[in-house]
Amino acid sequence: xxxxxxxxxxxxxxxxxxxxxxxxxxxxxxxxxxxxxxxxxxxxxxxxxxxxxxxxxxxxxxxxxxxxxxxxxxxxxxxxxxxxxxxxxxxxxxxxxxxxxxxxxxxxxxxxxxxxxxxxxxxxxxxxxxxxxxxxxxxxxxxxxxxxxxxxxxxxxxxxxxxxxxxxxxxxxxxxxxxxxxxxxxxxxxxxxxxxxxxxxxxxxxxxxxxxxxxxxxxxxxxxxxxxxxxxxxxxxxxxxxxxxxxxxxxxxxxxxxxxxxxxx
Numbered sequence: 001x002x003x004x005x006x007x008x009x010x011x012x013x014x015x016x017x018x019x020x021x022x023x024x025x026x027x028x029x030x031x032x033x034x035x036x037x038x039x040x041x042x043x044x045x046x047x048x049x050x051x052x053x054x055x056x057x058x059x060x061x062x063x064x065x066x067x068x069x070x071x072x073x074x075x076x077x078x079x080x081x082x083x084x085x086x087x088x089x090x091x092x093x094x095x096x097x098x099x100x101x102x103x104x105x106x107x108x109x110x111x112x113x114x115x116x117x118x119x120x121x122x123x124x125x126x127x128x129x130x131x132x133x134x135x136x137x138x139x140x141x142x143x144x145x146x147x148x149x150x151x152x153x154x155x156x157x158x159x160x161x162x163x164x165x166x167x168x169x170x171x172x173x174x175x176x177x178x179x180x181x182x183x184x185x186x187x188x189x190x191x192x193x194x195x196x197x198x199x200x201x202x203x204x205x206x207x208x209x210x211x212x213x214x215x216x217x218x219x220x221x222x223x224x225x226x227x228x229x230x231x232x233x234x235x236x237x238x239x240x241x242x243x244x245x246x247x248x249x250x251x252x253x254x255x256x257x258x259x260x261x262x263x264x265x
Contacts, residue, residue, distance in 0.1 A: 002139040003055075006132055007081040010164035010185045012146045013133030014079040014126055015210045016059030019251045020068050022048065024228075025060055028249050031227045032220065033141035033212065042107060055135035057142045074253040076210040077114075078146045079124035080164060081133060085111040088125050088163065092117075095162045106131075118159055119150045121206040138213055144258055145211035146191040149204075153181065153195045166190065174238045210255045217243040217259035224249075224257070 007013040019025040029035050029050065035057070038049040048060040063074055082088040085103040092115045093099055100122060101114035109131035114124050126133060136142045150156045157168050166183040173180040173194075181193035196204065214220040217235055224247045225231065232254060233246035242260040249255070 002136050002142070004132065004135055004137060007128070008185050008188075009081055009083045010166060011081050011188070011190055012078055012143075013081040013128075014059065014124075015076055015134075015143055015146075016061065016079075017074065017076050017253055018061055018063040018067075019074045019249075019253060020063050021074075021251045022046075022060060022062045025074070025249060025251050025253070028224075028227050028229065028251075029058075029060075032223055032229075033214075035141065052136055052139075052141050056131070057134050057136050074249070074251040076253055076255055077122065077124055078208040078210060079112070079126040079133070082125050082127055082164075085113045085125045085127040088127075089113040089115065092125075092159075092163055095159050097159065097163075103127075117156065117206070119152050119156055119206040121148060121150065121208055123208050140213055140215045142213055143210065144213040144260070145256075147209045147211065147256075148191070148193040148206070149196050149200070149209060150193060150206045151196045153193060156193055157181070168193075174241050211244070211258045212255060214257045214259050217245055217257060220257050220259075221245050221247070 017025060026037055035050040035052060038051060040047045049056045050058040050060060089099050089103050096118040098116040100116045103111055103113040105111050108129055110129045111127040112124055114122060116122050134143055138144050148156060160166055161168050168181060168183050170179050170181040183190050221231060228250040230248045232248050235243050235245050237243040240261050242258050244256050244258045246256045
């Protein structure tokens with residue numbers, strides 16, 4: 001079901017954008033996904049809740065000036081729900097990860113931390129209080145998938161399996177080349193992992209990719225270009241999965257749009 005009122009621990013539940021130009025990002029995603037915004041001011045600065053049908057589906061904030069000066073690009077971050085951000089951060093360190101940002105309270109919304117996995121990718125931990133994460137998923141303009149691109153798949157399996165108790169299964173790639181790894185929480189598919197081979201740029205870092213659902217990939221691609229976005233990877237269609245297009249927004253953040261394949265009865 002697209003509506004969510006809670007997430008089981010170990011489930012991806014939220015994504016947010018740290019952007020070098022927050023106003024440009026808001027205009028782009030509003031035009032592309034029809035998002036509206038609720039700007040919440042705090043001592044930490046403005047945090048923007050992106051809304052779909054009045055329900056939070058993603059967040060946005062300004063990339064800190066110090067990080068911009070260091071050349072850190074605009075980027076989307078993925079968060080995993082946990083029962084305790086403190087316990088999960090400590091466990092991540094035991095498994096070889098690095099606690100990039102120690103657990104801290106996000107006012108009364110929840111408690112969070114950022115982790116650098118042994119493979120170098122960064123992700124967030126989210127211990128919910130008043131904010132569970134996305135209230136809508138898997139419909140047009142909302143989060144639909146999270147996918148790790150890594151140079152050491154075995155290491156990633158060991159780390160995340162130990163941290164989140166994911167069910168991790170590797171099998172033939174639905175796209176027809178190589179293998180693909182699906183991770184699940186219980187019986188619910190939660191995301192994927194793929195190996196970065198020689199076709200990837202040598203300096204490309206490991207990262208968690210964010211996928212947003214669209215009704216029509218061709219129309220969304222055209223709209224993204226009209227709004228100032230760039231197409232990083234053209235449309236790729238996989239039978240029984242869907243059509244995917246990798247896009248870079250006008251501020252430099254990369255994400256993927258996905259038109260799911262029709263569901264067979």
